[in-house]
Amino acid sequence: MTGFDFPPPAMPPGTDALRAEVRAFLADSQEALGWRPDSDFGSDWSAAFSCALGARGWIGMCWPRRYGGHERSALERYVVIEELLAAGAPVYAHWVADRQSGPLLLRFGTEEQRQTILPRIAAGECYFAIGMSEPDSGSDLASVRTRAERTADGWRINGTKVWTSNAHRSQYMIALCRTGPAGESRHEGLSQFLIDLEADGVKVSPIVNLAGKHDFNECVFEDVVIPADRLIGQEGDGWRQVTGELALERSGPERILSTFHLFAALVEAAGPEPEPRLAEAIGRLTAEFYALRAMSLAVAGQLEKGELPEVEAAIVKDMGTRFEAEVVETLRRAVPAEPVAGGSANAPSLEAALGATVLGLPSFTLRGGTNEVLRSIIARGLGVR
Ligand SMILES: Cc1cc2nc3c(=O)[nH]c(=O)nc-3n(C[C@H](O)[C@H](O)[C@H](O)COP(=O)(O)OP(=O)(O)OC[C@H]3O[C@@H](n4cnc5c(N)ncnc54)[C@H](O)[C@@H]3O)c2cc1C
Known part of the structure; x- marks a missing residue:
């Protein structure tokens, strides 16, 4: 089917009360932590704010309780993040982990990863970087050249990721790597890996942006050896x-x-x-x-x-x-x-x-x-x- 559709969703009951709760929390937090509003999600990093938000149950909101989540709906989560952004709260620390890395691990991670990592994300203490772009691969993501090769009991990673936001202050990266031939579609032979950013062979160097801030990094992987269970999902399914x-x-x-x-x-x-x-x-x-x-x-x-x-x-x-x-x-x-x-x-x-x-x-x-x-x-x- 071609085309697109934007069906208006029915908001779950209680979202007005939730909105009011978030606003009250933000007013208290602003007083306690002294942050100044900026609605860009990428502006301010505050581990203290992320932990306080996690304690309120507003990170990992839609995940199962057994993984530290709160089993709320995506629309309730929408209300919360909309309020956080409109108020200009310092959400950067947990943002990527809450928005995409956690949901990815929930879907494709091992049971052990779900049990150990997701509760830490939901508590606002575990942060993630996105390892997609490379020096010659930005828009054309299928052309990534960072390679993961099988070893006897895991994988060996070699290559360079670039523009990696927050790699210098996150515990993990989810990296897209080539594990096999690209095939005719060029979408085959790609896989995602969970990489510990403190691992031997990982070198994270700053790239200062136009505004003089250090958010981006270059991440070089030189013979980084990771266990077999750090493959996320199926080998070769990375594109999907x-x-x-x-x-x-x-x-x-x-x-x-x-x-x-x-x-x-x-x-x-x-x-x-x-x-x-x-x-x-x-x-x-x-x-x-x-x-x-x-x-x-x-x-x-x-x-x-x-x-x-x-x-x-x-x-x-x-x-x-x-x-x-x-x-x-x-x-x-x-x-x-x-x-x-x-x-x-x-x-x-x-x-x-x-x-x-x-x-x-x-x-x-x-x-x-x-x-x-x-x-x-x-x-x-x-x-x-
Ligand atoms: C603030 C910020 C944070 C970022 N954080 C991350 C991160 O955490 N992790 C990560 O992996 N990446 C990150 N990126 C990188 C970002 O995803 C890439 O910059 C983006 O995908 C573009 O790739 P590129 O910079 O290589 O540009 P290129 O792909 O070289 O593109 C250059 C120009 O050519 C145009 N172009 C390219 N291909 C086509 C085409 N087929 N048709 C028409 N026009 C085309 C593009 O639109 C662009 O204008 C970040 C970027 C920014 C700005």
């Missing part, structure tokens, strides 16, 4: 698994809300009676925001039903990240604030927040797959390619 992981990575509210703090600043600066052109711009952004939110929520509903809405997720990310940029452009046109470089996005002044966001903005359409690549997925889904 990674595609599922990307649907989780692309569709969430973090693809719409990265600049929400500036949207709030724009509305505040406009005041109760904005001049007509500004009122029109804010109205248009608000309408777009509501439409995108409905689409992103629909994808959460589809994931809840066990579907794999790859095309819908790609549409949300393409449109959502363009919307995030539009918010910044509208603010820059409307408010006489010059971006100041060298601050952080959650700095107290609008100028500093704007400066940090302007420097981060180009990355929003790149991380998780570029918009050109997303459009080719959409075109294939529509049957026009």
